[in-house]
Amino acid sequence: MEQQIYKGKLTQFHWLKIAKKEELTKNTFSLEFEIPESLEENFTFEAGQFVSIKFQSHGKEVINDYSMTSAPFEKKISLGIKINSSEGTPSELFKNYNEGDHLLVSEPAGRFTLVSKPSEFRTIIAFAAGIGITPILSHFKNILHNEPRTRLFLFFGNKNSEELIYRDVLDNLARTYGDRLQLFYFFSQEKTPDQFFYGRLDAKKLNLIINQILHLDDTDEESTIWDAVDGVLICGKGEMIKTLANACYHHGIPKKNIHFELFEAFNDDIYPIEKEFPLIENVEIDFKMLGQSYHTELPDNREKILQQLLAQKFSVPYSCKSGICGSCECYLEEGQVELLENEYLTEKEELQGKILACMSIAKTKKIKLNFDLI
Numbered sequence: 001m002e003q004q005i006y007k008g009k010l011t012q013f014h015w016l017k018i019a020k021k022e023e024l025t026k027n028t029f030s031l032e033f034e035i036p037e038s039l040e041e042n043f044t045f046e047a048g049q050f051v052s053i054k055f056q057s058h059g060k061e062v063i064n065d066y067s068m069t070s071a072p073f074e075k076k077i078s079l080g081i082k083i084n085s086s087e088g089t090p091s092e093l094f095k096n097y098n099e100g101d102h103l104l105v106s107e108p109a110g111r112f113t114l115v116s117k118p119s120e121f122r123t124i125i126a127f128a129a130g131i132g133i134t135p136i137l138s139h140f141k142n143i144l145h146n147e148p149r150t151r152l153f154l155f156f157g158n159k160n161s162e163e164l165i166y167r168d169v170l171d172n173l174a175r176t177y178g179d180r181l182q183l184f185y186f187f188s189q190e191k192t193p194d195q196f197f198y199g200r201l202d203a204k205k206l207n208l209i210i211n212q213i214l215h216l217d218d219t220d221e222e223s224t225i226w227d228a229v230d231g232v233l234i235c236g237k238g239e240m241i242k243t244l245a246n247a248c249y250h251h252g253i254p255k256k257n258i259h260f261e262l263f264e265a266f267n268d269d270i271y272p273i274e275k276e277f278p279l280i281e282n283v284e285i286d287f288k289m290l291g292q293s294y295h296t297e298l299p300d301n302r303e304k305i306l307q308q309l310l311a312q313k314f315s316v317p318y319s320c321k322s323g324i325c326g327s328c329e330c331y332l333e334e335g336q337v338e339l340l341e342n343e344y345l346t347e348k349e350e351l352q353g354k355i356l357a358c359m360s361i362a363k364t365k366k367i368k369l370n371f372d373l374i
Contacts, residue, residue, distance in 0.1 A: 001013065001014050001015075002014075002054075002104060004054070004063075005290065006052060006063055006106070007317050007318075007319055007325075007327040008289070008290070008316070008317020008318075008327060008328075008371060009317065009327075009374065011052065011106050011107075011109075012042070012106065012107050013052075013054055013104040013105060013106050013107075014039055014042060014043075014104070014105060014106075014107070015102045015103070015104060015105075016033040016034065016035065016039075016077070016102065016103060016104075016105045017033065017034045017100065017101070017102050018031055018032070018033060018034075018097060018098065018099050018100065018101050018102070018103065019032045019033060019034040019076075019099065020032035020078075020099060021097075021098055021099050024080070024165045024166070025162060025163055025164075025165055026162070027082060027083045027084075027163070028080060028081065028082050028083065028131065028163075028165045029080075029081055029083070029094050030069070030078060030079060030080050030081070031066075031078070031079045031081065031097075032070075032076055032077070032078040032079075033076070033077045033078075033103075033105060034076075035075070035076065035077060040075075042107050043077060043107065043108060044072070044108070045068065045072060045077070045108035046072065046108075046113045047071055047072060047113065047114070047135075047138040047139045047141070047142035047143075048067075048110065048112040048113045048114065048135045048138055048139050048233075048261070049067070049068060049108040049109060049110040049112070049113065049135075049138075050065050050066055050067045050068060050108070050109060050110045050135070051065070051066060051068065051077065051079070051105050051106050051107070051108055051109070052064065052065050052066075052105070052106035052109070053066060053079075053093070053103055053104065053105055053106075054103070054104040054105075054106075055089075055092070055093055055096075055097065055103055055104070056092070056096070057089040057092035057093070058089075058092060062089045063106075064089055064090065064093075066079040066080070066081055066134070067079070067080070067110075067112075067134040067135040067138070067235075067261070068108070068134070068135070068138050069134045069135075069137045069138055069166070069169075070138060070141075071138050071139075071141035071142040071145060072142060073141075073142070073145050073146070074141070077105070077108075079134070080131060080133070080134040080137075080165060080166065081093065081094070081131075082130065082131040110135075110261070111326060111343070111344055112135050112233075112235070112259060112260070112261035114139065114143075114231060114233075114259070116142075116143075116146055116147065117147060117150075118146050118147045118148070118149075119149070120147075120149060120150070121149045121150070122147065122149065122150040122151070122230045122231070123150070123151050123152075123153075123225060123228045123229050123230055124143065124150060124151075124152050124153075124229070124230060124231045124232075124233065125152070125153040125154075125155070125214070125229055125231075125232055125233070126139070126140070126152070126153070126154050126155070126232070126233040126234070126235075127155045127156075127157075127201050127232070127233070127234045127235075127236070127240075127244050128154065128155075128156050128157070128233075128234075128235050128236060129156075129157045129158070129200075129201060129235075129236030129237065129240050130157070130158055130159075130163065130165075130236065131165070131263065132235035132236035132237075132261070132263055133156060133165060133166055133170075133235070134235075135235055135261050136154065136233055136235055137166055137169065137170070139233060140152055140154065140173065140181065141173070144173060144176075144177045144180065144181060150180065151179075151180045151181070151182075152180060152181045152182070153181075153182050153184070153213070153214065153225075154170070154181070154182070154183050154184065155184050155186065155201055155209060156170075156183065156184070156185050156186065157185075157186040157187075157188060157200060157201040157236075157240075158185070158186070158187055158188070159187065159188055159189040159190070160187050160189050160190035161185075161187060161190060164185060167185075170183055171183070184197070184209075184213065185197065186198070186199065186200070186201055186205070188200045196208065196212065200240070201236075201240060201244065202240070202243050202244070202247075203243050203244070203246070203247035206244060206247045206248070206251070207247075207251075210224075210226045210251060213225075214226040214229075226251070226252075229253060229257075230257065231257050231258075231259065232245075232248050232253055232257060232258045232259065233259050233260070233261075234248075234258070234259070234260040234261075235260065235261040235263065236263060237262075237263060237264055237266075238262055238264060238265075238266025238268065238320075238322065239266075241260045241262060241266075241270060242266075242268060242270050245258050245260055245270050245271065246270075246271060246272075249271070255271065255341060259343065260324065260343060261324070262320050262322065262324045262325065265319065265320060265321070266320055266321070266322050266324075267320075267321045267322070268322060269322065269323075269340065269341075269359075270322055270323070270324070270341075270343070271341050273340060275338065277301060277338060277361055277363065278363075279300060279301065279302070280300060280301045280362060280363070280364070280365055281299065281300045282297055282298075282299070282300070282365065283297065283298040283299075283300065283301055283362045283364075283365055283366075283367060284296075284297055284365060284366045284367070285297070285298060285305065285309070285362075285367050285368075285369070286334075286366075286367070286368045286369070287309075287316075287330070287368070287369040287370065287371065288369070288370045288371060288372050289316060289317075289371040289372060290371075290372065291372065294314065296309070296312055296314070298362065301361050301362040301363070303361075304340075304357070304358055304359060304360055304361055305337070305357045305358075305360045305361070305362060305367065305369075306318055306321065306328050306356075306357035306358040306360070307321065307358065309357070316328065316357065316371065317371060318357075318358055320358070321358045322358070323340065323341065323342030323343055323344060323356050323358060323359040324342070324343045324344060325344070326344040326345075326356065328356050328357040328358045328371075329344070329345070329354060329355075329356055329371075329374050330354070330355060330356075330357055330369045330370055330371040330373075330374065331352075331353050331354055331355075331369065331370045331373050331374070332353050332354075332355045332360075332367070332368070332369060333353070333368040333369065333370050334366060334367065334368035335362065335363075335364040335365075335366050335367035335368060336362075336363040336364045337355055337360040337361060337362055337363055337367065338360065338361045338363055339355050339356065339359055339360050340359040340360070340361070341359070342356050342359045344356060354374075355369075357369065
């Protein structure tokens, strides 16, 4: 076992053996790890979570996060990984590590998770783009296995059919659970016989999906399938998440039922800020991080706290700046902030005094934060 500060938190890594490595398409591959009995407890996970892998790339040590495609009942950890360029770190991972080799893998983390409800009738829809299918696949396997009354709809976008990963796995799931799983593939750079399936997944496409696919509900003649949606899962790039999350919300899905996982750095708010705040100037900030105490002053509260600390060159922990990843989670020990909508903190955690610095606007002239108690 190794410990390392990663994204501002002490993270546990363990040596795991690569049990299987498989090329999926020309630019994606999968890794499956063997979990020794002594580490089974450490690698218990929930559908939708990820692990971080520490490895050598171009002579340097790097850490990358990868979502699991395996479901908890499968008792294994399988990852889907995309190679964006021949110079990138995933390319080095693919070239230099093979079956039988050992890699340092972190214990599972992440909150792109759902509460299991095996006794309820539920409708869950998912939107994925490219490698964004990985945590969705974990969720769908898990739900189909554990929730006999839940029906699932997947809208999966790729550039073309050659880049569509896990098609065999998805098609097999659809054959096995045909009455509960429906798949729809969209291509942005390949003409399709039906124009409906050509183009990106965006607000316009969602409108068509609602009106042409999620309209008639066999289980309830009075309403549509869209009316029955209990949860939405979205995974892909930031702009896609922002577009689809807002479109789902404007079509009546409550924000608390829209869950998303980001696969790149994204600095925008997912939802527009609908509140205005009284201007406060010369905001004093005290914060504790990695055992050190810091003091600074922000010119005003027009910007969120994390963004202002980063502008002042403080190396505060962050990954997304959009309230999704939780890297900037901290305790508010003094003062008041307005915590904007985020995908990470639970109501209980907010009541305990936890905030996300990237989604917090100062409401008092003095603020005290602690990043170390998390």
